[in-house]
Amino acid sequence: MVATPKIVIDRLSIQYDDGTESLRDVSIEILANEVTVLFGPAGGGKSTLLRALNRLTDLVPRTHITGRILLDGEDVLADGVDVVRLRRRVGMVFAQPIPLPMSVRQNVIYGLELAGEKRKSRLDEAMEQGLRAAALWDEVKDRLHDPASALSGGQQQRLCLARVLALEPEVILLDEPTSGLDPISTGKVEASLQDLKQAYTVVIVPHSIQQAARIADRAAFFLQGELIEYASGKTIFTAPKDKRTEDYVTGRFG
Numbered sequence: 001m002v003a004t005p006k007i008v009i010d011r012l013s014i015q016y017d018d019g020t021e022s023l024r025d026v027s028i029e030i031l032a033n034e035v036t037v038l039f040g041p042a043g044g045g046k047s048t049l050l051r052a053l054n055r056l057t058d059l060v061p062r063t064h065i066t067g068r069i070l071l072d073g074e075d076v077l078a079d080g081v082d083v084v085r086l087r088r089r090v091g092m093v094f095a096q097p098i099p100l101p102m103s104v105r106q107n108v109i110y111g112l113e114l115a116g117e118k119r120k121s122r123l124d125e126a127m128e129q130g131l132r133a134a135a136l137w138d139e140v141k142d143r144l145h146d147p148a149s150a151l152s153g154g155q156q157q158r159l160c161l162a163r164v165l166a167l168e169p170e171v172i173l174l175d176e177p178t179s180g181l182d183p184i185s186t187g188k189v190e191a192s193l194q195d196l197k198q199a200y201t202v203v204i205v206p207h208s209i210q211q212a213a214r215i216a217d218r219a220a221f222f223l224q225g226e227l228i229e230y231a232s233g234k235t236i237f238t239a240p241k242d243k244r245t246e247d248y249v250t251g252r253f254g
């Protein structure tokens with residue numbers, strides 16, 4: 001049986017106002033319960049694609065988008081889509097963790113409170129679940145009322161992940177989430193991704209080729225807005241079909 005893709009990207013092109021064509025005719029199918037990696041050199045369009053998936057691209061005026069992005073068969077780019085609901089279903093974690101100036105606990109439950117949840121038992125449950133899923137619970141369970149700013153950089157990054165997870169999204173987008181982290185914290189975030197894919201669809205721009213190779217179930221290689229190759233992580237990193245992918249993954253690029 002062929003799995004139904006969670007996300008279908010169909011002939012997507014994105015052009016910014018200044019004429020920069022950051023994605024050109026990209027088509028990819030993304031499966032649930034896998035880690036899908038978007039990688040390639042700077043300026044290739046990876047962040048643009050990630051941001052399009054939950055319509056953060058709306059925030060850049062006069063961006064011209066053509067093509068379709070289907071989430072469970074529905075076009076997220078269509079007029080009339082409830083963008084708030086979409087961003088709850090498709091959560092984003094950024095490179096720089098930016099905790100809110102409040103306690104660890106408050107940071108995790110903030111989104112749920114904004115969404116109107118008032119029951120303390122429900123908030124506590126979601127907080128613990130989010131922190132556990134982000135592999136942070138054991139480190140902060142006795143510090144829930146400390147300011148989030150007192151956590152280490154690696155803990156703050158996992159706190160931002162927990163904040164997204166507490167909203168119970170279906171898809172998690174991560175843009176270089178470990179770029180500022182030491183190897184141990186990086187290892188913890190990578191390990192938590194392996195757990196997360198049991199329940200979610202994970203799409204990530206890794207911070208290095210080595211990380212891409214470690215975590216990818218499937219990987220897409222981008223060069224200057226073009227999708228060069230999309231295949232299983234094993235194929236891309238050990239037997240790529242395109243010469244340009246091979247040059248890049250073997251470090252012969254440039």
Ligand SMILES: Nc1ncnc2c1ncn2[C@@H]1O[C@H](COP(=O)(O)OP(=O)(O)OP(=O)(O)O)[C@@H](O)[C@H]1O
Pocket residue numbers: 016017018020021022040041042043044045046047048049060
């Ligand atoms: N807000 C914007 N306005 C204009 N051009 C933009 C904007 N954001 C990105 N671009 C351009 O779109 C192209 C793709 O950028 P994008 O950030 O998606 O690349 P990337 O693959 O994530 O790169 P990096 O590895 O450096 O993060 C680049 O040429 C970039 O300059």
Ligand SMILES: [Mg+2]
Pocket residue numbers: 046047048175205
């Ligand atoms: Mg980027």
